[in-house]
C-alpha cells in the first residue's frame with residue numbers, strides 16, 4: 497500500500513485549502529448580494545474574529561462604532577452580525593422595521609443548554625403565530641394577577657418590607673446589596689408561580705436565582721435575512737445627541753420647562769417594539785415600591801475608603817452593575 501508521500505501530501509493540502517476558500521466564497525456571496533452596513537473586511541474562514549478582543553467585546557465594538565458609524569456589520573466566523581447604536585437607528589430597527597426584526601436565531605449553545613424548539617419560552621422563541629399566542633397569554637396573565645384576591649401589588653409591598661428588614665439587620669455596615677435585591681425580585685416571581693415566598697437564606701431561592709440569571713440571556717433578532725442583530729440599548733440610554741447629561745443622574749431629563757413629568761423617547765430600558773420586555777409593568781411596580789420603602793427607612797452612603805459605584809456595568813447580557821459596597825443607615829423616626 498502506498499502511503500502519502502511528499503508530493504501527494506502537498507496536493508491534499510492544496511486541495512483542502514482551495515475547498516475551504518470556495519466554501520468561504522459562497523458565504524461571502526451572501527454578504528455581497530445583500531446590502532450590508534459597513535464594517536471591517538473579514539478574513540477567510542475566521543471572519544473578524546482576530547479583529548475583536550473577545551475578552552473585552554464592549555470596547556472592541558465601541559472602537560468599531562467610532563470608525564464605521566452607528567450601524568456596522570461584523571462577521572464572527574461565517575456568522576454575519578449587525579450592531580445597532582443610538583436612538584435614531586434603534587427606532588428604525590425596532591419600531592419602523594419591527595416586523596422584520598422580531599425573530600430570534602437558533603443559537604447552538606441554547607440547544608445545548610436544553611432550550612429546544614417548543615421549550616424556548618416567550619423570550620427565545622422565533623417570531624410567529626406560536627410566539628404571538630404565548631406573548632398575548634403572558635401579558636394578559638400578568639395583568640389579571642393584579643385583579644385577583646391577593647394582588648401582585650400586595651405581594652410586592654410585603655416583599656419590600658422583608659427587603660427593608662434585611663437591610664436593617666446590616667444597618668451601618670458596608671454591604672453589597674446585590675444579593676438582597678435579587679432575592680426580593682426572585683420572591684416576587686415565586687409569588688406568581690408558587691403563591692409563596694422564601695426566606696433569603698433558603699437554598700431553593702438561591703438556586704432559583706441562578707436559573708433566572710441564566711435564562712435572562714437574550715441576544716438578538718435578524719437584519720438582512722439570516723444575520724444576527726445586536727441592539728446596544730445602553731448606547732440609546734446614554735446617547736449624547738439626546739440627553740443633556742448622558743452619564744449623570746439628572747432628574748431634569750424627565751421634566752419639561754414647567755416641571756411636569758415627561759417620558760423621553762430615548763428612555764427605553766425595557767427595549768421597544770414587539771419584543772420589548774413584557775415584565776415592564778411588574779418591574780416598574782417593584783422599582784417604585786422597593787425604592788420608596790428603602791429610601792424612607794435608610795440614608796445611603798459610600799463606606800469610608802470605598803470607591804464610588806462605577807458607571808460601567810459587567811458584560812454580557814443582561815448588563816449587571818459592577819460590584820460595589822454601600823452603607824445603609826437607619827433614618828431617625830419621624831423624618
Ligand SMILES: *[C@@H]1O[C@H](CO)[C@@H](O)[C@H](O)[C@H]1NC(C)=O
Pocket residue numbers: 553554555557558579581728729730731734
Ligand atoms: C454600547 O454603547 C455604549 C455607549 O455608547 C458603549 O460604551 C459600549 O461599548 C457599547 N457596547 C456594545 C456591546 O456595543
